[in-house]
Amino acid sequence: MKLSRDLLAFQDRLGHAFAAPELLIRALTHPSVSSPSRQDNQRLEFLGDRVLGLVMATALLDTDRTATEGQLAPRFNALVRKETCADVAREIDLGSVLKLGRSEMMSGGRRKQALLGDAMEAVIAAIYKDADFEAAQAVILRLWGTRIGTVEEDARDPKTALQEYVQARRQPPPDYVQIARTGPDHEPVFTIAARLEDGTEEQATAGSKRLAEQAAAKALLAKLEQQS
Structure with a gap:
């Protein structure tokens, strides 16, 4: 062949x-x-x-x-x-x-x-x-x-790292909120916000909810570490 x-x-x-x-x-x-x-x-x-x-x-x-x-x-x-x-x-x-x-x-x-x-x-x-x-x-x-x-x-899983960070400071775990879903059914794009109880949040967009959640968690963790 x-x-x-x-x-x-x-x-x-x-x-x-x-x-x-x-x-x-x-x-x-x-x-x-x-x-x-x-x-x-x-x-x-x-x-x-x-x-x-x-x-x-x-x-x-x-x-x-x-x-x-x-x-x-x-x-x-x-x-x-x-x-x-x-x-x-x-x-x-x-x-x-x-x-x-x-x-x-x-x-x-x-x-x-x-x-x-x-x-x-x-x-x-x-x-x-x-x-x-x-x-x-x-x-x-x-x-x-x-x-x-x-x-x-x-x-290093960003969602786990973020949860450990906030728990160490005696804060509730973050919520992950779907802000938007765009694109066709076969190729959706998700925008997810990782949000803390005090309203602090970061958003990210990816081709799956899991990846968007991880990216949002990573961005939020980076923000928190910079602020501290």
Whole structure:
């Protein structure tokens, strides 16, 4: 099986030449376009999540040999979460080669965080099955790059940090209030306010409520720390 020009270019960006190109094609095939003769990427996604987890757990242990399990766990979660996988996928323009059904294409599937994250995990599994663990590990470490060494900041959950900050000052926990929701149903944009009992607040906008809440919490915490 020969790869198209677009897939050859993607293979170069990925940094792995497939001996079995059908594995790459399967990894990029969303369930919306699968058929009895064309397997989708869901089983590969399942495997890729585990391969990524092992690579990251090993990398974190090697990077910081004195860290406790309590310190390592949030770093690990930050590195393997769907948002991080989607960010990596965007950096190598994975969305441009996703094989999607018409409905997913019309609804902006090539930009959807969940689809990109799932496909990135599937591609990792495809590399593992095409070669071996070491090949998948090499690609992951290169693509995740400096994220591994700088994950401490990303691992600090802003909502938890804000709650701990106000509780230490004997204040009630913050409220998260949806201010607005805009955009189409398939690609909504949320504006959330993180608000304290005294009315102090910060707002943030993101493509999901969770991300908007985290961004608002981070902004409010920064304001409080500056004021103190």
